[in-house]
Structure formats: C-alpha cells, structure tokens
Amino acid sequence: MTILSSLGYNLNCLKTASAVQQDGNMAMITKLVAVLVCAYIVRKILFPSTAHLPKGLPIIGAKDSDWFPFLQAAWRNARNLRRNILEAYANHKDQPVILPIAGPGGQTFVLLPASETKLVTEQPKTVLSLREVIVQGLLYEYTISDNFIVSNPTHTKLITTTLTNQVANLLPGLANETIRGFEKQWGTDTESFRDVTVWGSMGAIVSRATNYAFVGLPYCRDSWLLDAGVGFARALPLSQLLLSFTWKPLRPLASLLFTLPCRYYENRFIRVLVPEIEHRLRRFINSTSSSCSGQSSGKAEKKNDFLQWCIEQAIESGDHRMWQPRALAGRILLMNLVSIHTSSLTIVNVMLDLALSTPEVLEELRVEIKQAFDECGGAMDEARIGVVAKEGFTTTSGVHIPFGNFCAVHNLGVVHDPNVYEDPDTFKPFRFVGLRHDVNSNDANKDHIQRARLTFPATGCDYLAFGNGRQACPGRFFAASELKLMLAYALIYYDLEIMDSRPRDRWIGILRIPSSNAKLRVRRRKESVQPSIKNGKSALPVSHS
Numbered sequence: 001m002t003i004l005s006s007l008g009y010n011l012n013c014l015k016t017a018s019a020v021q022q023d024g025n026m027a028m029i030t031k032l033v034a035v036l037v038c039a040y041i042v043r044k045i046l047f048p049s050t051a052h053l054p055k056g057l058p059i060i061g062a063k064d065s066d067w068f069p070f071l072q073a074a075w076r077n078a079r080n081l082r083r084n085i086l087e088a089y090a091n092h093k094d095q096p097v098i099l100p101i102a103g104p105g106g107q108t109f110v111l112l113p114a115s116e117t118k119l120v121t122e123q124p125k126t127v128l129s130l131r132e133v134i135v136q137g138l139l140y141e142y143t144i145s146d147n148f149i150v151s152n153p154t155h156t157k158l159i160t161t162t163l164t165n166q167v168a169n170l171l172p173g174l175a176n177e178t179i180r181g182f183e184k185q186w187g188t189d190t191e192s193f194r195d196v197t198v199w200g201s202m203g204a205i206v207s208r209a210t211n212y213a214f215v216g217l218p219y220c221r222d223s224w225l226l227d228a229g230v231g232f233a234r235a236l237p238l239s240q241l242l243l244s245f246t247w248k249p250l251r252p253l254a255s256l257l258f259t260l261p262c263r264y265y266e267n268r269f270i271r272v273l274v275p276e277i278e279h280r281l282r283r284f285i286n287s288t289s290s291s292c293s294g295q296s297s298g299k300a301e302k303k304n305d306f307l308q309w310c311i312e313q314a315i316e317s318g319d320h321r322m323w324q325p326r327a328l329a330g331r332i333l334l335m336n337l338v339s340i341h342t343s344s345l346t347i348v349n350v351m352l353d354l355a356l357s358t359p360e361v362l363e364e365l366r367v368e369i370k371q372a373f374d375e376c377g378g379a380m381d382e383a384r385i386g387v388v389a390k391e392g393f394t395t396t397s398g399v400h401i402p403f404g405n406f407c408a409v410h411n412l413g414v415v416h417d418p419n420v421y422e423d424p425d426t427f428k429p430f431r432f433v434g435l436r437h438d439v440n441s442n443d444a445n446k447d448h449i450q451r452a453r454l455t456f457p458a459t460g461c462d463y464l465a466f467g468n469g470r471q472a473c474p475g476r477f478f479a480a481s482e483l484k485l486m487l488a489y490a491l492i493y494y495d496l497e498i499m500d501s502r503p504r505d506r507w508i509g510i511l512r513i514p515s516s517n518a519k520l521r522v523r524r525r526k527e528s529v530q531p532s533i534k535n536g537k538s539a540l541p542v543s544h545s
Ligand code: HEM
Pocket: 130, 131, 156, 159, 163, 335, 338, 339, 340, 342, 343, 346, 384, 385, 464, 465, 466, 467, 468, 471, 472, 473, 474, 475, 476, 478, 479
C-alpha cells in the first residue's frame, strides 16, 4: 500500500514535474514568439525596406542629422502632413520625392510632381492600379471574409453602367429618404435653435439615402443594418493597422483575432440582407421560368436598386458563386464601404464651411435653389494614388519607379496654388460659378464642354476630388446628385446659425477628418414650403447640373 502510494505519489510527482516542464516550455515559446514579433515590429519601423524605392530621391520630412531618416520622416509627416506636403509641392516642382507616413493608411509613397498628374491618370490599370492600392492598402485579403468578391469586383462596373443611368429614376426616393432623415436628425422645431453633431447627423442621412439606392425600402431605414455598414467601415482601418504591424507569415493567424470587429459587423449586415436576397432570387427564378412557359409572373413589382442589378448580373454571369446570398450581401457592404464615408466627409465639410460664411451667402444659395426648383416645374426628378505594375513606371522626367511601389500625385498643393486658383486660401462658395460665367469663346459647343468641366462631378488634373482619368471615382455622378439634394434641402428648410470659428480638423494618416465633435446650430424655417411627397415624389428642388 505504502509502496503503491509512494509509487502513486512519485507518479504524481512525475506528472507534476512534466506539467511544470511543459508549462515552462510553453512560457518559453510564448516569450520567444513575443520577442520575435516585437523585434519584427521594431525592425519594420526602424529599418523599413527601401530596396524597391527609386534611389537618390529626397525624403520629405527627413533631416540631415537624422539617425533613422525614414522613421523620423514618417513620424514628422504623420504629425504635420499638410505643411510637409505643401512644402514638397513648393520646393520640388519638377522632381519626384519619397513621402513616408506613419499611421492608419500610412505607407511610403513616391510623390510625383504636379506636372506628372496627366501622365499618371492616363495610365491603364495594368501599369498603375488604384484597385491594388485599395486591396493591398486595406488588406482586403484578411479584412473582407469573401475573397471571391474582392477578386471579382463586378459591382464596380454596375456603378458606371447602371447606377449612373438610373440616378434620375432614383431621385424621388432619395429625396424622400433625405427629407425623413433630416426631420429625424435635425428636428422640426421652428421656434428654437438646437445643437446637432455634424458627423453623426450627416452620416446617418447619407447612409439612409445611399442605401435607398442600394437596397431600397424598408432596409434603408433599418438602423441595425445601417449601423453595421458604418461600424464595418470604422472597424476595418483598425484591423488593417494591427495587421500591418504583424509579420506576414503570422497574419493569417493574427487576423482571426484582429478582424473580429470586422467579422461582427460584416455578419450583422449580411444576416439582415440574406433573407431578402433569397426572396428576390426565388422571385427572379420564378418569373423567368413562368415567362418561358408563357404564364404571367404575377403583379410583384420589380425592384430598381443596386441589389437587384447585382442579382441580375450574377444570374447572367452563369457563375453560381456570384449569386450566393452571402456574396451578394458582401458586395452591398463593399459599396457601403466605398461610398458612405466619402460622401459624408464631403457634406460635413460643406456644412461647416457654410456655417462659417455669411447669411448673405446662404440666402444667395437659397435663391439659386429656388430658381432651379422653378425651372423644373416644381417637381423633382490630397493626393491620388496608384500601385505600380510588374514592368514598373517611368515618369516624363525619366525616373523609373519599380514594381509594387505606391505612387501619388499632388492634390493639396494644387488647390492651394495661387497660380491655379485665385485667392486659394479663402472659402469662396461661388468660385466655380464665377469660372463658369467667364467661359465665353463665341463657340457654343466649346463653351458647353468647358462649362461641363467646371461642374462638381467633373475631373481634371487641377481638380482631383474624385481622382481623374481612367480610374476616377465611378460613383461621382450619383454622389453629386445625392449631395446636392441634401444641401438644397438643408438650406431651404433650415436656418444655420453662423459660427465664429471652425473646430480643428484632425489628420489620421493620410486622411484629413473634420472634428467628430463639431456641432451646428440649426432651426427649421417657418416660411419654407413643407415638402410635399405624393406617390414617393417630392417637391424638393434639384438641378442636374
Ligand atoms: C463625394 C463623395 C465621393 C468622393 C469624394 C469619392 C472619391 C473617390 C476617389 C478620389 C476615388 C479614387 C480615384 C482615384 O484616385 O483616381 C474613388 C474611387 C471609388 N469610388 Fe468614390 N467617391 C465618392 C463617392 C462614391 C460613391 C457614392 C460611390 C458608389 C456609388 C463610389 C464608388 C467608388 C469606387 C467603387 C471606387 C474604386 C474604383 C476602382 O476600384 O477602380 N464613390 N472615389
């Protein structure tokens, strides 16, 4: 018994000893992995690989006395990007420079002088790819769960082929959602002013109106779905940042943890839409089979929104992966990702600028909106970037930029250049109106084209809000209509209290973001005509220019 006990005891001891040893080994391995990961991060930060960069170009933000020029420049540029980019524009007029930036969306860019913009924006995707910037920059491989939709971005084509053509048909519904959105966010009290958060309220209205075009009613009013779309767009840059600091071979494993918030919002978004997609797929198949057999397909009205076009495109493709409900819902989520933040950012800036202008400016805009309303009979119908391809890319000045580099051209410098825009640092709400009036060459056709080049969705080397050339933003015509609609409604139906100063914008990596706490003081106008919505049509004025 004693022997057995002692044997047992010894065995226990042995077990315990081996457990202790195993724990010790595990702790050692964990420590080793932690040290390796830290060493990798430190090495990546201190000694970023510059082998693939063109040699001999100035590094923006670096100083002669720097020990780690890339690291120190990236840090300085992250803190003072605006100033450093403007300096680069002024001091390196004809020379490419290297621009390292730390932080979200930060990369090392080869920043080309403005004289190269035309050449850059004329390049096909096979030479300079904007898509690769998005896919690699946002680490879609990990942050988007369905890589089939990433490698087959057929939804982007639908924006140019269908969404742009359908804008006029979508406008009444967009107006309806805009009106309801404003009433919910800015209220209907005509007596007193109230504070509204610009980001929060504009983001909610943009998201609701945009999703009217993407998924229709009632989903564009489903706050669970809309918040998931916005939440996903916010979670993605954080996941990307954490993963970009992770050693590549460890990324598949690390992504399981770092992309959890993305997965949460993605699943939430997809779960809401999947039943609707299944329903539409069934209806589509039934209607096709009954039209083949000569029977009537019933009275169900066919939806006219982005989801419906995606479904039809998927079935026409004959590829079963295209019409998987999760893939279709994933495409709509990607559309939310590219459209909501860009549009919200634009209208937030416009509102803040207007609130800093004068009551006369607001009144002049109201007159213009009302004129447009009368004309249509009272009814309403920084830098741009690319990734260099295998053969590399050679600038006009002869600098060869090898494969894989991130290439950018000046935007901020151009719009603040007095040789390009008169009095560039003053907010002039009618700047482009004036430029359009000045066009007069006695050739009506030429003038018409020239004036069209000065409208909001136009693109050009001196106006890169939507990029330029072959890879310019395909959603810009839709965005222009949607945002003008919002602006017109806000001005006609609300008073804006003029502000003394604008809250400081924040720079996050390459993004300049208006303060999330910025507030406007708004009050519903008494004298404004109440919006009349009959059969989904609104009496809100909108011009198509
Ligand atoms: C005011 C709002 C918007 C702004 C300022 C904006 C701006 C841009 C810019 C600058 C680019 C990159 C182009 C380049 O660098 O050459 C881009 C790409 C893109 N935009 Fe927009 N955008 C806006 C709204 C939208 C909307 C509403 C949609 C969808 C309906 C959209 C869809 C896209 C897509 C799909 C791409 C990527 C194109 C590609 O992969 O080749 N955008 N946008």
